[in-house]
Amino acid sequence: MGQLRLGCIADDFTGATDLANNLVRAGMRVVQAIGVPAGPLAADVDAVVVALKSRTIPPAEAIEQSLEALCWLQAQGARQIYFKYCSTFDSTPAGNIGPVTEALMDALGCDFTIATPAFPDNKRTVFKGYLFVGDVLLNESGMQSHPLTPMADPNLVRVMQAQCRRKVGLIDHAVVARGAAAVTERIAQLQAEGVSIAIVDAVSNDDLLRMGPALAALPLVTAGSGVAIALPANFGLAPSPAASGLPPKGGLRAVVSGSCSLATHRQVRDFIARGGAALAIDPLRIAEGADVAAEALAWALPLLERGPVLVYSTADSSAVKSVQSRLGVEEAGAMVERTIAAIARGLVERGVRQLVVAGGETSGACVQALAITQMQIGPQIDPGVPWCHAQALGQGLHITLKSGNFGGDDFFTRAFEVLA
Ligand SMILES: Nc1ncnc2c1ncn2[C@@H]1O[C@H](COP(=O)(O)OP(=O)(O)OP(=O)(O)O)[C@@H](O)[C@H]1O
Ligand SMILES: O=C(O)[C@@H](O)C(=O)CO
Secondary structure: OOOOOEEEEEOOHHHHHHHHHHHHHOOOOEEEEEOOOOOOOOOOOOEEEEEOOOOOOOHHHHHHHHHHHHHHHHHOOOOEEEEEOOOOOOOEOOEOHHHHHHHHHHHHOOOOEEEEOOEHHHOEEEEOOEEEEOOEEHHHOOHHHOOOOOOOOOEHHHHHHHHOOOEEEEEOHHHHHOOHHHHHHHHHHHHHOOEEEEEEOEOOHHHHHHHHHHHOOOOEEEEOOHHHHHOHHHHOOOOOHHHHOOOOOOOEEEEEEOOOOHHHHHHHHHHHHOOOEEEEOOHHHHHHOOOHHHHHHHHHOOOHHHOOEEEEOOOOHHHHHHHHHHHOHHHHHHHHHHHHHHHHHHHHHOOEEEEEEEOHHHHHHHHHHOOOOEEEEEEEEEOOEEEEEEEEOOEEEEEEEEOOOOOOOOHHHHHHHHOO
16 A cells, blocks of 8 residues: 555535545545545545535534544545635635634644635636636625625635634745745745745646645645645656546436536536436425425436436525525525435436536535445546546445536536546
């Protein structure tokens, strides 16, 4: 068994596959563990991403889970730790990015780390410490009205400082543009000024690759998935198609979507416009006690032989609000998640072996219902979204977990063409 190079802790499931995908593309063999594994690492890989659901839980619980993941990764011999959060820096003044970062620093005895959600492939860039989503600042991107982590301030130095006891500073683009030696020099300067955590600018993959060597000596890196493209080279690894090899595909195909994000809306519309078989599920019927999962499975069964089917609860914001006002936000979400997870499970029991899941929370529910504990990461479908392979209910399953706002319009069709 080779030695584990990079040990990663991700604060949600789709974010974990996003990180794993970038590591694989840069040459690492990666597995994603769902939660902290109970036993030692069984696979010979370069990196493990432990996927937690810690983004919006109380900070003390997020710290506890992250430290448990850290202990496990250290026991596997991880040489560097990577804390992955969202490319839109989803957090509140209470956390959890700052508190988890500081707890990991304390546990590692680490006196300096970086923080950057930059992910240029998905149009998340950081300049002068300000986070842009596409062409607009974070607080104009829609994230200002996120239900759980509204992001009203695009200045990440301020946002991170509000969550941290340690002093937060900035490594700005002028430094990054001069390369790794300039970044190393700036880190020393910031440390002399009492700064322990630096937001780092990056507007392109070249910026991320340039800063990479300067990160080799840090025990802890905290970032979105973007920085991951630069780390495998620090361990002497180069991109190789061998890193993303998965078993050959087979079996029936299906898509389940509980995401109501704008990109997913476009993907549902595109799938239907191409003549795909699609069934919308109605949360109010679930609330009335109808067995919506059984109905969906009965609908899907005769269609599965002909091509991929789509079962979705994806609805526009006024429909979602109306359901939420009748059922309560959490209850509506949990009910839909349970139903979609039961449908995913039923589909796999009926022979589906290639499954697309859309939505972070939805993915968490499906992965749990399918009793998946570990996923091997394969080829990228779109930036941030790879195919994975897992044992699900005792069967081999190709599965992809798509973050709400990731993926091109034709994702639900093209995903199946990417798999060999
Ligand atoms: N029609 C609907 N009415 C009410 N709630 C819904 C409906 N459809 C889905 N939901 C709930 O909305 C939430 C969607 O969250 P989810 O994380 O799955 O998607 P997302 O936010 O688009 O993805 P990501 O977290 O990756 O950005 C889930 O809790 C889901 O159950
Ligand atoms: O970084 C991102 O945007 C994603 O990987 C994610 O975390 C979505 O929840």
